[in-house]
Amino acid sequence: MKRSLKTTFITACSAGVMLGTLAACGGGNEGGAENENNGGTGNTGNNGNNGNNAEENTGNEGNNSGGSGEVSGELEIQYFVGGYGDSWWKEVIEDFQEEYPDVTIIEHAGPNVNDEMRSRWVSDDPPDVVYIDGAGSSETQMVEDGQLMDLTDWLGEVETADGEQLSESFIVDPATYDGQIYTLPLVFDTWGTWYNSAKFEEEGYEVPADFDSYMSTMGDIQDNEGIDPFVTTGQHPYYFLRGVLTPAFGAAGGDELLADIVTGAEGVWEREEVVAQMEKVAEMQEAGYIDEGFAAFNHTQSQMNFLLGDNAFIPVGFWLPNEMANDTPEDFDFGFIPSPMQDEGEPYAIVPDLRPLAVAENANNPDAAKAFVEFVFTQEYATLFSEHTGAIMNLQGVDLSENENVPDYLIEANEMINDPDQVQIYNRPHPMSADLETPIGDSLTALMLGNISVEEFTEEAEAATAEYRGE
Structure with a gap:
């Protein structure tokens, strides 16, 4: 499926998802x-x-x-x-x-x-x-x-x-x-992480290629701009779950792990590769890179803050430029990368x-x-x-x-997506049920606010999956 998906995406996307x-x-x-x-x-x-x-x-x-x-x-x-x-x-x-x-x-x-x-x-x-x-x-x-x-x-x-x-x-x-x-x-x-490519070129910021360079770039931006580099909508925590964690889980454990995540397999949130991704989230929070007001933002407010330069990175799907077309500053150029949560040396991960x-x-x-x-x-x-x-x-x-x-940005994203050296495509059997996604999203918000630890998040996520399974 991965091979045929890439081939078709080349045709459909380079074929030209209408810009503008x-x-x-x-x-x-x-x-x-x-x-x-x-x-x-x-x-x-x-x-x-x-x-x-x-x-x-x-x-x-x-x-x-x-x-x-x-x-x-x-x-x-x-x-x-x-x-x-x-x-x-x-x-x-x-x-x-x-x-x-x-x-x-x-x-x-x-x-x-x-x-x-x-x-x-x-x-x-x-x-x-x-x-x-x-x-x-x-x-x-x-x-x-x-x-x-x-x-x-x-x-x-x-x-x-x-x-x-x-x-x-x-x-x-x-x-x-x-x-x-x-x-x-x-x-x-597909979800991914957006940035202002014009600003990055002007200031010489590195476009992240993995989690370590992501943290490094966010640190440079915070020092230089005096802003919290990362923003998302806290009113809808599934934006972070789908836009950041889902590809991270794909990179860490492939299709099998994604299937276990969405079906609520017993013990899945306790697995070493899953905990490692949650520790990355905690690292972002502890470094002060996540906008401290994110929990109150709806998706349009977070996107507006991003466009105004209050933040430098945001996880959203390909609809972002069209949705915000009337509010995008003239000097803003959309840049897109798959969310860079993978380890150094690993390709980006995308989940359709x-x-x-x-x-x-x-x-x-x-x-x-x-x-x-x-x-x-x-x-x-x-x-x-x-x-x-x-x-x-x-x-x-x-x-x-x-x-x-x-x-x-779409041409560039298409070229990247169709380069297996840069991007690996993973698949889930189906989306996560709202009965499971909602409680996990609530715990995720608490983790991103620094109100709970990774260990406490893991316990809450496991309790949510047990309840979802009817135990």
Whole structure:
């Protein structure tokens, strides 16, 4: 998988994730959490539906449940609007409506859509299709709660409009849960560490190549600038967990360790290679390199502080430049590296970060839902996704090489990612459940504040995994 992922990323990314609008994603599932900007708010509850219409949409009439082969009836689609914006969704939905005129589409969208739709999911009256991203969403949690349809057999039969087997068309394969597939990864992203490359060049700061040089550079910046070099959002500690620790665990123990981390294997937080990564976090804290106010910051505040030069490093996904486009100073140049937590002499580590589409287990119109999911995964819409968002859709063979708007930082990141001497790519079987990620994130925040020791963190993390396992 690692070899094929690299090959495809070369094609898709050098092919040109549109510069100028590099994807802001957002993602309580795997991304930029509580995004407030990029016009998201205005899209909440499109068509007058804002999550309070459970009774109105219960038992849709005219849905294709009679086996006629026609797609009709009401189709409810829920999608989070964050850094990626919603213009791609609008175009795809409009085209789908034209293709299937007998379908009435109801959109539920916006930056708070997950909270607004929660009662629908809890009452077993969900929308038909859901894009799992943003604050308040968790792919693994939805699978564990039985909210998503098993798509394993269906996926094995689906061909895209391009004539390809959909199951063979992904850059990164779908997450599996005991061998079953419940979601299809729509967006390919990855977390990393960002810095102001213009400032680094001006001041002669070394771009970190490993943890030791990371600490050295942060020390130089603190001495020279008088700032806390590192910032993240404390309101959403999964930013640090996913953006810093997850690749660190990949570098330390590979796919096997990542699988044990996300599944809550007994004793995993006590392992020597895991404790070593947590000691690095404590070292950052003890050196005073972590912004002492981080715990109060939401993700946009931490990003704004970074852009204003209050901090020098921040862990975020590829959506950062697009999400903060309106607030980026003219003299700021985005630089990106995989988070440099690996030991000296080891390559950087990257863990792909995906945002999926799924069909609700209790969908009122599963035929239309599957038709929509199938409709989306084509070369045409993958290309449009890059044009609208500056990000990559998780589909192989998308050629964007003639696109002249590819940003320098993305070209550089692409070259780095595709150099096995510089970067190793690791994979998890699926994201961590919110039931496990939340308590670990709370303990992580306490460690980063200096309120608990690494030993105490380890004890709390092990207790959280035991509770997650039901012990």
